[in-house]
Amino acid sequence: MSRFPASLRPALLTGALLLAIAGPTSANDAPAARTLIVMDGSGSMWGQIDGRPKLEIARETVAQVLGKLPPDQTLGLIAYGHRRKGDCKDIELMVPPAPGTSGQVLKAVNEMRFLGMTPLSDAVRQAAEALRHSEQAATVVLVTDGLETCAADPCAVATELEKSGVNFTAHVIGFGLTEDEGSKVACLAENTGGRYLQATDGDSLAAALNQVVTQPVPPTPPKAPAEATLDAPDSAPMGSRVQVRWTGPKDELDVIAVVVMIDGQPTVHDFGYAKDGNPLTLIMPGETGDYVLQYRHRDETVIATRPIKATAAQATLSAPDSAAAGSTVVITWTGPDVELDNIQIAEAGSDTYVSYTYLGDTREVELTMPDAPGDYELRYQFRDRETIATRPIRVVAGKP
Numbered sequence: 015m016s017r018f019p020a021s022l023r024p025a026l027l028t029g030a031l032l033l034a035i036a037g038p039t040s041a042n043d044a045p046a047a048r049t050l051i052v053m054d055g056s057g058s059m060w061g062q063i064d065g066r067p068k069l070e071i072a073r074e075t076v077a078q079v080l081g082k083l084p085p086d087q088t089l090g091l092i093a094y095g096h097r098r099k100g101d102c103k104d105i106e107l108m109v110p111p112a113p114g115t116s117g118q119v120l121k122a123v124n125e126m127r128f129l130g131m132t133p134l135s136d137a138v139r140q141a142a143e144a145l146r147h148s149e150q151a152a153t154v155v156l157v158t159d160g161l162e163t164c165a166a167d168p169c170a171v172a173t174e175l176e177k178s179g180v181n182f183t184a185h186v187i188g189f190g191l192t193e194d195e196g197s198k199v200a201c202l203a204e205n206t207g208g209r210y211l212q213a214t215d216g217d218s219l220a221a222a223l224n225q226v227v228t229q230p231v232p233p234t235p236p237k238a239p240a241e242a243t244l245d246a247p248d249s250a251p252m253g254s255r256v257q258v259r260w261t262g263p264k265d266e267l268d269v270i271a272v273v274v275m276i277d278g279q280p281t282v283h284d285f286g287y288a289k290d291g292n293p294l295t296l297i298m299p300g301e302t303g304d305y306v307l308q309y310r311h312r313d314e315t316v317i318a319t320r321p322i323k324a325t326a327a328q329a330t331l332s333a334p335d336s337a338a339a340g341s342t343v344v345i346t347w348t349g350p351d352v353e354l355d356n357i358q359i360a361e362a363g364s365d366t367y368v369s370y371t372y373l374g375d376t377r378e379v380e381l382t383m384p385d386a387p388g389d390y391e392l393r394y395q396f397r398d399r400e401t402i403a404t405r406p407i408r409v410v411a412g413k414p
Contacts, residue, residue: 053093059128090111091119091122102131131164176207184203187211244307252298269309270285270296273307273308303324307320329402331404338412339412347378357381360391
């Protein structure tokens, strides 16, 4: 079963006509087809193609499709957005699935108003549930002119229905959609083994419907799941740079990431694109603890993980035991050397500092001593928020 990246998932479908049709695999050995129409009653169906409202074209197309079905066809109708404005719960099973109901369905479609929202995801789910009680397969043919308006993810719903064990296939026809809009709809078909077709007018809409309604279409074979591996140390100091070797698809947007849990949710701390190198260098989180490395296929599906522990950071400071007030002292250091790391001078035991300098490209920095003699200490500040190394230094008047 194919999966699409998050950028292609967000929503579907306003101004949509759904025809749930189970097509026979052969004329001799397959059971009679079952049909459930889920009709969009939202206001976008008043939009025009070639000077005609899309709702008129859709009604004519429904009539053509119903005219080709067997008289004993099991048929029903679900509508949404046809009774109230601004109501994402406006979904109604207008004609329960039953044999010989084509006339009732067509009458109901012709009497529908088009004024509401587009709760497409819930409508698809209810269509599948309405057909669940039969052992026969159900296929959805979706004709859509736009995107979901009720903050739901129809692509995820398609994946959910496919995994639920319901023999459910969706074919999608983009009715007046741009190529970019169509790419956002195609996952509904791909995730259930169906096909995506595009229609720009009434003739091409009829032709597309004929391909998926009157002719049996073999389902798309599922793609083999992508695989990956990660190789890295079991632990590394917090804030340090760690090298991660990997194997994997190396598709566009594939990333290797260090993941932390924030408020119970996995959150990417640092990442690199697989295409940019192997190994990739990532920065460990700034706190000790257990973390996870992930290979994120197309930055969406996690296909490999590896635990990694952040240990306490290590640092050292080397400087004279004493220095003259106001003099410049050279300090040699080792440490994580990440963004905002700096070396401070402060009065011994105080919560504040006198002055500081950020780390540079060399292992030495210069720091000016305070003007007042006394006992001070040098501090290595990790990310400018945690002291991970100190060294005492005495400031004396005149020469040390």
